[in-house]
Every structure is written in C-alpha cells, then in structure tokens.
Amino acid sequence: MGIYNLVSAIGVLFFIGFLFLFSTNRRRVSIRVILWGMALQVAFAFFVFLLPAGTKLFLFLNDVTMNVIDSAMEGTRFVFGRLAIAAGQKGSLGFILAFQALPSIIFFAALMELFYHVGIMEKIIGLFARIFVKVMGISGAESLCASAQIFLGIESNLTVRPYLKEMTRSELMVVLTTGMATIASSVLGFYVIILSGIFPTVAGHLISASILLAPAGIVASKIIIPETGQPLTLGRVVRVEYKKASNAIEAIINGSMAGVRMVVGIGALLIAFIGLTALVDAGLAALGKLLSSLLDAGVDITLHNLLSYLFYPFTLAMGVPLEDAPAIARIIGERIIETEVKSYQDLSVLVKEGKIVYERSIVIATYALCGFAHIPSLAIFVGGTSSIVPERTKDIAVLGLWALIASNVACLITGAMAGIFYTGGGGMLFKP
Numbered sequence: 001m002g003i004y005n006l007v008s009a010i011g012v013l014f015f016i017g018f019l020f021l022f023s024t025n026r027r028r029v030s031i032r033v034i035l036w037g038m039a040l041q042v043a044f045a046f047f048v049f050l051l052p053a054g055t056k057l058f059l060f061l062n063d064v065t066m067n068v069i070d071s072a073m074e075g076t077r078f079v080f081g082r083l084a085i086a087a088g089q090k091g092s093l094g095f096i097l098a099f100q101a102l103p104s105i106i107f108f109a110a111l112m113e114l115f116y117h118v119g120i121m122e123k124i125i126g127l128f129a130r131i132f133v134k135v136m137g138i139s140g141a142e143s144l145c146a147s148a149q150i151f152l153g154i155e156s157n158l159t160v161r162p163y164l165k166e167m168t169r170s171e172l173m174v175v176l177t178t179g180m181a182t183i184a185s186s187v188l189g190f191y192v193i194i195l196s197g198i199f200p201t202v203a204g205h206l207i208s209a210s211i212l213l214a215p216a217g218i219v220a221s222k223i224i225i226p227e228t229g230q231p232l233t234l235g236r237v238v239r240v241e242y243k244k245a246s247n248a249i250e251a252i253i254n255g256s257m258a259g260v261r262m263v264v265g266i267g268a269l270l271i272a273f274i275g276l277t278a279l280v281d282a283g284l285a286a287l288g289k290l291l292s293s294l295l296d297a298g299v300d301i302t303l304h305n306l307l308s309y310l311f312y313p314f315t316l317a318m319g320v321p322l323e324d325a326p327a328i329a330r331i332i333g334e335r336i337i338e339t340e341v342k343s344y345q346d347l348s349v350l351v352k353e354g355k356i357v358y359e360r361s362i363v364i365a366t367y368a369l370c371g372f373a374h375i376p377s378l379a380i381f382v383g384g385t386s387s388i389v390p391e392r393t394k395d396i397a398v399l400g401l402w403a404l405i406a407s408n409v410a411c412l413i414t415g416a417m418a419g420i421f422y423t424g425g426g427g428m429l430f431k432p
Contacts, residue, residue, distance in 0.1 A: 008319030008419030062204030113255025307333025319419030368415030
C-alpha cells in the first residue's frame, strides 16, 4: 500500500468522524450499521479493484454498456444527423451536450423500464435489499428504497410508497440521502459519453460507484439521524411496490416519456443554475474589485473559488495527490450548485488539457462525483417525495438539508474507498 492509499484509508475515518459532528443523537448511532456499511464497501471495492474475477466482470459490464450506448446513438444520429456525431469523428461539429449526450437518457430510461417489465430489475433490487436488511439490521422499507436508488432516480420512492407515511424520521433520512448520493441508471450512458474519451472503462467504474454509494449513503444518514423509533418493517424484507406496464411496448413508451421529462429537467437545471452561478460570480467580482482598491491588493472572489477552498481539505482526505488537489476540489465544489454534469464535463476538459497529473485523481474524482448530491437535486427529491406523501412534508423539508450534507459526505467516502484500492499500473483505468 502506497502513501496515498493510506491517506485514503485515514480519510474514510475522517469522514465518519466529520458526520458525527452533525449527529442529532450520538448515543443512538448504530455501530452495527457503520461497521457493516463500511465492510460492504470494502468487500465490494476489493472485488472490483483487486480480484481478477471482479475486474473481468466489470470490464465485461463496461463493454456491454458501451455496446448499448453505440446502439442508442443510432437513434440519436437518425434524429439529429451531424449534430449527433461525436467530437473527433468524421463530419462532427464538435461536442454538443444537447444532441450527443442528453438523448442517451431517453434510451436508457426506456431500457430500464423494459427490464422492470420482464422482472430483471425487481430481482436485482430485491437481492441488495435482503443484504442490507440482514447484515446492517435496518428496516425492509428503507433497505428496499436504498437498493432501488442504485438503479432509479426519484421514482424509486414509489417502490416503498405504502410505507412512506409511517416511516420514522431516520428512515425518511435514508430515503432522501441514498436518493441524492446515488445516480439513476438512466443517466449512466450520459456520463459515459462525457467521460469515455479520458477514461475508457468508465462505464464499469460508474456501475461500481453507484453500488458502493448505497451503503455509504445509509451509513451517513444513520449517523446524522440515528434510529430512535420502531420501524414497522424492522428486520424483514418487503416486496417491491412498482406499477408495471401491461406489455413490453407500453413499458418502452412509458420509459421513453420519462426519459424525455428527465432530459428537459436536466437541461432546465443546467441553464438555470449555471446562469445563476454566473450572476452571483458577477456580484462577487464587483466586491473583489472594491476590496482590491481598498486593500491595494488583488482580490479574486468567485463562488467557485470559495467552494474550492471549502472542499480542498476533503479532497486531500480522499487521497488526491497535492498537485491535483486544487483542480479536483474546484470541480467537486461546483457540483453542489451546478450538478455533477458540469463537474464531469470540467473533469474531462482538465484531463484533455493535461492539467491532471495523476490517473489516481481521475478515478477518485469519478467516484466522488457519482451522485445527485447538489442543491438542484435537493429540490427534486424533497418536492417529489412530499408529493407522494404530503402529510410528511414538514419532516421531509427539514431532513432535506441534512440529507444534502450526508449525501455529499457519502460521495466523499466512496471516493476515498476508490483511493484505498486503486493501485495504479493500469488497473481498471485502461484495459489491460
């Protein structure tokens, strides 16, 4: 184990300790949840990074995902023509997010809905739910929702709709945190398209990261809001409550329409929050000029700079080398206001421009950014969950801010976990 691997290991302990600072009842924090949650992460990361069988499996999943994306691009190119041709290919007009990446969400949403219809996703989610119930000792409802979050977005809350009304505050915290700490499989292809040019096996890593984030999200939420009540489904597995389409064609139609809504939502959020960030930066720049004239010294104040300073120590704790820490801290900080989409794009640009020195930094950043842990997502999950169970709106609104903190730390823990097991020399970063 190298020095940076050791730093990442210490970083995991640091992040857990950091969560305890926000705990509402430290005496009631379950040590079992923490130990088993971390054990699940360690076991899975060891399987993915160090065991030949695990590496081969995820390289296979990476290849499958890339082939699926190639198929998805056929439909995109048919509709948008040259606008959809990827940068670097003959006839391309350059990278255009709206026409080359966002449409993949529609295809993946339809594919996931089809998988639900035939029962594939239900079995996979049920498997993860049983693991969380048996080893972590949490309730069946929150386990099921956390498992669904690995593959779904806000719609995963529908899998436990009958239980939401009677959930304890701690269970609701798990629902919100795991939703914001993970990604939906419908956006997987979107991220792969952005990152595959700098990270050939990124699809396998994103699948790995999404799985790792579920137990990390549970641990983070259970430290901040520990269980003090008596969950109705404590210790027992519950079944998926999800309305299926009547046939495969309806499933594809429903998934496609859901994908369209997601594309519009993501586009709208990017336009709004990137624009608002620019507006805030303009105001801060004016303040910086004023201070510069008063202090007779250059003062550069921007929202990105402030957030990069805030996340700099956390970036170092994940095991990112010093040379890359400022750049990685900046993109991790911007994620909280401009979404992981902008951060992944900026990561890709930094690597292509040669501004990231170590492959290790790319791997850690990819894992740490793999989650909806940002303010736009907070509005979506709080609003979406409240619409399902309006009688719990007050609790959900209060827990939302705690979930934003917990989900960000869960992402940082997962980044550190990748840092522990990344050994360089190729690994999963480039195909052997």
